[in-house]
Amino acid sequence: MSDGPTIYCAEPLQVYLDDAAANKPAPGGGSVSACAGALGAALVSMVCNLTRGREKFAGVEQQIVSLVGESEAARGRLEQLLQEDTTAYNGVITAYKMPKETAEEQAARSQAVQDGLIIAADVPLEICRVAVEVCRLAKVAAGLGNPQAVTDAGIGAILGEAAVVGAALNVRINLGSIKDEAYVTRAAAEIDEILTEAAALRAETLEITLAKL
Amino acid sequence: MSDGPTIYCAEPLQVYLDDAAANKPAPGGGSVSACAGALGAALVSMVCNLTRGREKFAGVEQQIVSLVGESEAARGRLEQLLQEDTTAYNGVITAYKMPKETAEEQAARSQAVQDGLIIAADVPLEICRVAVEVCRLAKVAAGLGNPQAVTDAGIGAILGEAAVVGAALNVRINLGSIKDEAYVTRAAAEIDEILTEAAALRAETLEITLAKL
Numbered sequence: 458m459s460d461g462p463t464i465y466c467a468e469p470l471q472v473y474l475d476d477a478a479a480n481k482p483a484p485g486g487g488s489v490s491a492c493a494g495a496l497g498a499a500l501v502s503m504v505c506n507l508t509r510g511r512e513k514f515a516g517v518e519q520q521i522v523s524l525v526g527e528s529e530a531a532r533g534r535l536e537q538l539l540q541e542d543t544t545a546y547n548g549v550i551t552a553y554k555m556p557k558e559t560a561e562e563q564a565a566r567s568q569a570v571q572d573g574l575i576i577a578a579d580v581p582l583e584i585c586r587v588a589v590e591v592c593r594l595a596k597v598a599a600g601l602g603n604p605q606a607v608t609d610a611g612i613g614a615i616l617g618e619a620a621v622v623g624a625a626l627n628v629r630i631n632l633g634s635i636k637d638e639a640y641v642t643r644a645a646a647e648i649d650e651i652l653t654e655a656a657a658l659r660a661e662t663l664e665i666t667l668a669k670l
Numbered sequence: 671m672s673d674g675p676t677i678y679c680a681e682p683l684q685v686y687l688d689d690a691a692a693n694k695p696a697p698g699g700g701s702v703s704a705c706a707g708a709l710g711a712a713l714v715s716m717v718c719n720l721t722r723g724r725e726k727f728a729g730v731e732q733q734i735v736s737l738v739g740e741s742e743a744a745r746g747r748l749e750q751l752l753q754e755d756t757t758a759y760n761g762v763i764t765a766y767k768m769p770k771e772t773a774e775e776q777a778a779r780s781q782a783v784q785d786g787l788i789i790a791a792d793v794p795l796e797i798c799r800v801a802v803e804v805c806r807l808a809k810v811a812a813g814l815g816n817p818q819a820v821t822d823a824g825i826g827a828i829l830g831e832a833a834v835v836g837a838a839l840n841v842r843i844n845l846g847s848i849k850d851e852a853y854v855t856r857a858a859a860e861i862d863e864i865l866t867e868a869a870a871l872r873a874e875t876l877e878i879t880l881a882k883l
Contacts, residue, residue: 470680473683474708477713477716478711478742485716489709489825495687498691500691506693532687606698612702627825670843
């Protein structure tokens with residue numbers, strides 16, 4: 458058995474689900490949120506792939522080809538983040554184990570903890586950014602794509618929004634321990650903005666979807 | 671290469687994501703919704719597994735042991751439904767290919783299409799039922815579980831609700847073609863009730879989670 462990290466996309470889906478349920482912190486809610494976002498991006502790609510190359514939808518062919526490029530890029534990035542989040546907190550754990558006898562050691566440990574916390578917040582923040590992009594793409598797919606697959610575009614937006622809200626919780630829990638006030642203010646404002654946009658996009662995409670059922 | 675159906679939980683996560691994105695109808699939004707629900711159930715189990723057997727949480731040990739039994743049962747059922755949904759529409763497709771020359775053939779074909787549509791609606795309806803149960807369990811986990819894992823309970827509720835809303839879209843699209851009015855009325859009323867409960871549980875669980883950050 459190898460000592461290297463488990464590369465979850467290469468493992469059976471059952472292993473990812475079992476490890477998420479297990480008595481260990483990773484993969485946790487951040488990684489699972491990225492996975493939900495990747496599933497949403499996959500559905501946007503599916504809508505495009507069930508639309509492109511069909512004479513009936515020739516009028517939107519160029520837009521659909523461009524859209525699937527963007528949804529596949531978002532999916533690839535979320536697949537990476539699904540993995541990155543499983544190790545994002547390692548730096549914090551390592552830092553907490555540093556010696557803290559002398560004032561110098563205490564200062565070095567405190568700085569390492571803070572650096573680790575910023576990485577642990579940056580990963581779910583990036584998940585939020587890419588997942589709201591999935592919502593944007595899902596809304597376009599619901600409007601332009603093959604109407605027989607419109608529920609898949611709707612579900613793409615639902616999962617994109619779920620990924621945003623889930624990952625935002627993990628940003629927030631880390632912000633609570635970060636002392637760099639400028640970072641905290643900037644990150645909190647950014648997630649609020651993304652949460653608002655994602656909620657609106659979910660509602661708009663569901664409206665488009667329901668109108669086509 | 672085998673001609674049997676792909677058993678997605680046994681395949682690499684990457685295969686499930688790639689097949690969801692591909693130019694074929696399955697796995698589509700229904701299966702992916704079940705997967706999101708299973709991921710949410712896994713997080714509820716993780717919260718329980720990070721709580722049970724710890725002296726600090728001895729007061730809730732019995733409730734947590736019972737809760738993880740329920741979340742693992744819900745996860746197992748959603749893992750089955752993730753698979754079942756990939757073939758749920760096959761009966762409809764097969765029925766549409768039946769001969770329709772004579773009046774007798776037309777009647778038999780029409781009956782087979784209707785029977786197939788009811789199966790295709792029943793699978794996502796069952797996903798809705800199990801996914802709202804994930805939301806109920808996530809709310810309990812957020813209240814009783816290890817507060818260090820509270821965001822995972824919150825994300826469990828978010829994914830449970832996303833699975834409900836996603837699968838409900840696939841119930842609705844099939845109801846549109848089902849002629850059995852009693853079935854349509856009953857199923858539509860049930861998904862409305864489940865959607866309302868899931869939305870409330872997501873909001874309540876997020877409130878509990880944010881209060882503990």
